[in-house]
Amino acid sequence: MGCDRNCGLITGAVIGAVLAVFGGILMPVGDMLIQKTIKKEVVLEEGTTAFKNWVKTGTEIYRQFWIFDVQNPQEVMMNSSNIQVKQRGPYTYRVRFLAKENITQDPKDNTVSFLQPNGAIFEPSLSVGTEADNFTVLNLAVAAAAHIYPNPFVQVVLNSLINKSKSSMFQVRTLRELLWGYTDPFLSLVPYPVTTTVGMFYPYNNTVDGVYKVFNGKDSISKVAIIDTYKGKRSIYAVFESDVNLKGIPVYRFVLPSKAFASPVQNPDNHCFCTEKIISKNCTSSGVLDISKCKEGKPVYISLPHFLYASPDVSETTDGLNPNEEEHRTYLDIEPITGFTLQFAKRLQVNILVKPSNKIQVLKRLKRNYIVPILWLNETGTIGDEKAKMFRSQVTGKVNLLGLIEMILLSVGVVMFVAFMISYCACRSKTTK
CATH class of the missing domain: 1.10.287 (Helix Hairpins)
Structure with a gap:
């Protein structure tokens, strides 16, 4: 017993x-075993579920624009006053709805390259107005011409054409014109061949963006679809911030850190973005990146909206800005098992540098340099309820x-x-x- x-x-x-x-x-x-099973379907190669959804995304992606409407153009021109701006928006477009093109696998480094066709469809129901709404904004052609052609004699010639076309430092343009292009009266008078159409995103429709090069996930599924290079250059990075629950799915939130927009003194990796010694005080200012080399010499600077994380001197010539992290930072929500980005908000501001010019009448009274904010955008995408249910x-x-x-x-x-x-x-x- x-x-x-x-x-x-x-x-x-x-x-x-x-x-x-x-x-x-x-x-x-x-x-x-689960990793092995999942990996079969999440790598970016012909025949997988991930590849099918990646080539042409089923998630609706929107790009929202907020325009900085200048309230005191005459005071700025005559007295070199601070620019007073009023933010107006959002004006929303649906983007990235076209299938990727020229998809090429590179087995050497487990990447896949592609071109992204551009297209934008205006969404009235998600906008505060129409594409015909008017805004007082910087005259893009006048500002760029003075920067691109510093020679005094050339500026005298340009000044006569600016006056003849009745152009000024500021202009009134519709949303459609400002974003997608308009025929500029000043450039139309230039005697030598020059592009007369001007717009913040011109040309856009019927063009392609890239080449993008992203990881296909064969060596590590945590790297799926992460950008390796864009047009062969270094891409901006994000850092882990926190765990987030997205529609019942645990995800990791990565944010664009302030260091990404730091001055070369603080972050040596940003040395290639600092070429303008005057505006950035010998490359010690933070918060803006000079991308003029990518824009045919035009004085274009990018920043986070409302100059978030920027040095005080960057925004000292502009009134009406209210930066805050919740509305103006960039983030990615990534599912850690598959490496898929299930939600993102890419927020950037486009600014133009304006300098005084003794030879151009409309810029003659300026006593300082301005980094003029034109607009900021928020490109967003979130996994839909049905796909979230399937993912769960x-x-x-x-x-x-x-x-x-x-x-x-x-x-x-x-x-x-x-x-x-x-x-x-x-x-x-x-x-x-």
Whole structure:
């Protein structure tokens, strides 16, 4: 009788130990099997679910614009006053709805390159007005001409053409004209061949963006679709901030750090963005990046909206700005198992540098340099409810179920082993006595 009882207790302890060991083994083995199963479908190569959804995204992506409407153009021109701006927006367009082109795999470094066709469809229901709304903004052609042609004699000629076309430092343009292009009266008078159409994003429709080069995930699914290079150059990076729950899916939130827009003194990696010694005070100012080399010499600077993270001197010539992190920072929400970006908000501001010019009448009274904010944009995309539901069931649901099974087996096994061993030891003690 005692033998039967002891044998039963030992058997129970062994079963508990086996369950605990099996639960422990399931952790690495189960995770490895799920990773292997998921990897088959999330790498960016022909035939996978991820590739099909990546080539032509089913998620609706919107680009919102806020325009800085100048309230005191005459005071700025005549007295070199601070520019007073009033933000107006959002004006919303649907973008990135066309399939990627020229997709090429590179097995050497596990990347895939492609071109993204550009297209924008105005969404009235998501906008505060129409494309015909008027704004007082900087005259892009006048500001760029004075910067591109510093020669005094050339500026005298340009000044006569500016006056003849009745152009000024500021102008009134519709939203459509400002974004997508208009025929500039000043440039139309220039005698030598020059592009007469001006716009912040001209040309756009029927053009392509890229070449983009992204990781295909074959070596590590955590790198799927992460940009390696854009047009062969270094891309801006993001850093981990926090865990976020997105429609029941645990994701990691990565944000664009202030260091990405820091001066070369603080961040040597940004040395290539600092070419304008005057405006950036020998490259010590932070918050703006000079991209004139990418814009055919035009004095274009990018920053975060409302000069978030910028040095005080950058925004000292502009009134009406109110930077805050919640509205103006850039972030990515990435699902850690697959590496997919399930939500993002890319926020950038476009600014133009304006300098005084003794030879150009409309710029003659300026006594200082201005970095004039033109607009800021917010490009956003969020996984839809149906896709989120599918993602929960196909990915996170399986992972959570496996985790639950692992914990139950481990917990039950440990409890059984401890309980039966204690009972066995107690019985042995009584028998010995």
